[in-house]
Amino acid sequence: MVLSDWLEGLDYELLQGSLEVQVSDVSYDSRKAKEGDVFVCMTGTRVDSHLFIPQVEEAGVRVIVIERPLKELLKAVSPQVTVLRVKDGRRALALLSAARFGYPARKMITVGVTGTKGKTTTTHMIKAILEAAGKKVGMIGTNGTVIGNRVTPNLNTTPESYQLHQAFADMVEAGCEYMIMEVSSQGIKMHRTDGLFFDYGLFTNISPDHIGPDEHADFAEYLYYKSRLMTMCKVGLVNRGDEHYEGIVKDASCRLYTYRVAEEDGAAADFEARNIRYVAEENFVGTEFDVTGRLSMDVRLGIPGLFNVDNALAAMSLCSFMGLDKQRMSHALEHIRINGRMEIVHTSRRCTVLVDYAHNAVSMESLLATLRNYHPKRLVCVFGCGGNRSKDRRYSMGEIGGRMADLCILTADNSRYEKPEDIIADIRSSIEKTGGAFVEIPDRRQAIEYSIKNALPGDMIAVIGKGHEDYQEICGVRHHFLDREVIEETVKKLGERA
């Protein structure tokens, strides 16, 4: 390919060299740069890759994109190297990557999902519905990039733009007609999604999160970036029940629709869920509800909790734009299982055991509140907190656990370089103030076993914090550990003994 073919939509200044130079790839890490690459420099959060220009030239790179005119460095660049100056290297990387892979996103029907909570769950629900309708779907998010049976882990919920376009190209190659992805506000801020225009954009909700060094400066900035999705899609679907609805739709340029769990005094929405019933049967724990408005159907949802009614309503409303069969939609939702998201691992007369990824106080509070609706004999919560992270989470989760569960079993999460006992001591300091019952079992396997062995008939046990993670990080080493497996093994052992 020739560089000039890759410049669609890019504002640049040609500082030296020619645009008619042969190029074969795009790179942004000097350690991986090679001959034929367009190397894109950027001022990173830790490293300024402009400083690696000599190394990439040495590696054979003949096209360099810069965002800062580093006079001293440029003096050393050979005259035959093409140098383009852009305003933002990350944006250039996104546009060049799209061109490099032949604009694969344009060859699929694309869905972007943003929100503080519910992105992973909702994307999985949309995928399940589409697959039930016989469609081939690719998906990108916290749980990895999924193409057919292949799951590739992602470092970020919304990966770097180059990886996104590479994944889109793989999806097209694999015959995917649909692409669904989680769009984090950080991904938008870091230009990872620049140049993408989604067929459908979905906003679930927003609450204070991801605010701090290297993330968002404050809530206003977080809200701003979340609201950008509504300027990046043809059709937008927004949760009308969210208190920041106005802020999200303020600049919307799409055809806008709304959904919400109906409330007597709340503003009406295009799609509403009403008459919600919490159902706990021997082989089914979930909800039943009616959808009214632009879509009319009865739903039996096989994943518990009020917030999953929100997520399912969003998924169904969005899929209704695609003209999918209602029967197939409802079949998909009745049988849905999502790795580590309100995942019912065991249910019997003895107890129900579920795994969830709730790892902060807000999620923990909504999880425990919604599980109460199932009227368990006791609500038992097994949890810990991550090491080498803010201690606030320990105090707030301890307080919520003490107030809202009948019994908390404090254990290790990813303790990283801290001692699990020290983290548990921090949680204890806040749980003690609530007067709530708790026990301490630092070994996570033993804690889970204890919860099940000592269950009273009708107990509901929520093992939270790690969800889909298949490891536990202790002293910097990741050991294989999956909550679901430990629960299954424990139930099996107990069953055999009985």
Ligand SMILES: CC(=O)N[C@H]1[C@@H](OP(=O)(O)OP(=O)(O)OC[C@H]2O[C@@H](n3ccc(=O)[nH]c3=O)[C@H](O)[C@@H]2O)O[C@H](CO)[C@@H](O)[C@@H]1O[C@H](C)C(=O)N[C@@H](C)C(=O)N[C@H](CCC(=O)O)C(=O)O
């Ligand atoms: C703060 C932040 O968002 N950082 C992201 C950013 O890193 P960065 O580019 O600033 O990193 P850097 O190390 O300074 O490197 C700058 C440049 O130098 C290059 N480099 C570096 C070293 C070298 O020897 N040679 C070289 O060329 C790098 O390739 C890069 O191009 O770009 C990287 C590549 O895309 C991201 O992986 C990285 O995410 C870090 C790991 C991160 O923790 N991000 C979080 C905050 C995040 O993005 N979270 C969101 C939200 C999740 C949610 O909603 O739950 C997400 O989407 O994951």
Ligand SMILES: Nc1ncnc2c1ncn2[C@@H]1O[C@H](COP(=O)(O)OP(=O)(O)OP(=O)(O)O)[C@@H](O)[C@H]1O
């Ligand atoms: N719509 C929702 N509202 C509030 N809480 C939710 C909602 N959906 C899920 N949750 C809770 O938040 C946790 C994370 O859910 P999910 O992974 O679907 O969201 P996410 O937006 O991808 O989150 P994260 O950015 O933390 O990965 C769940 O395990 C559940 O406890």
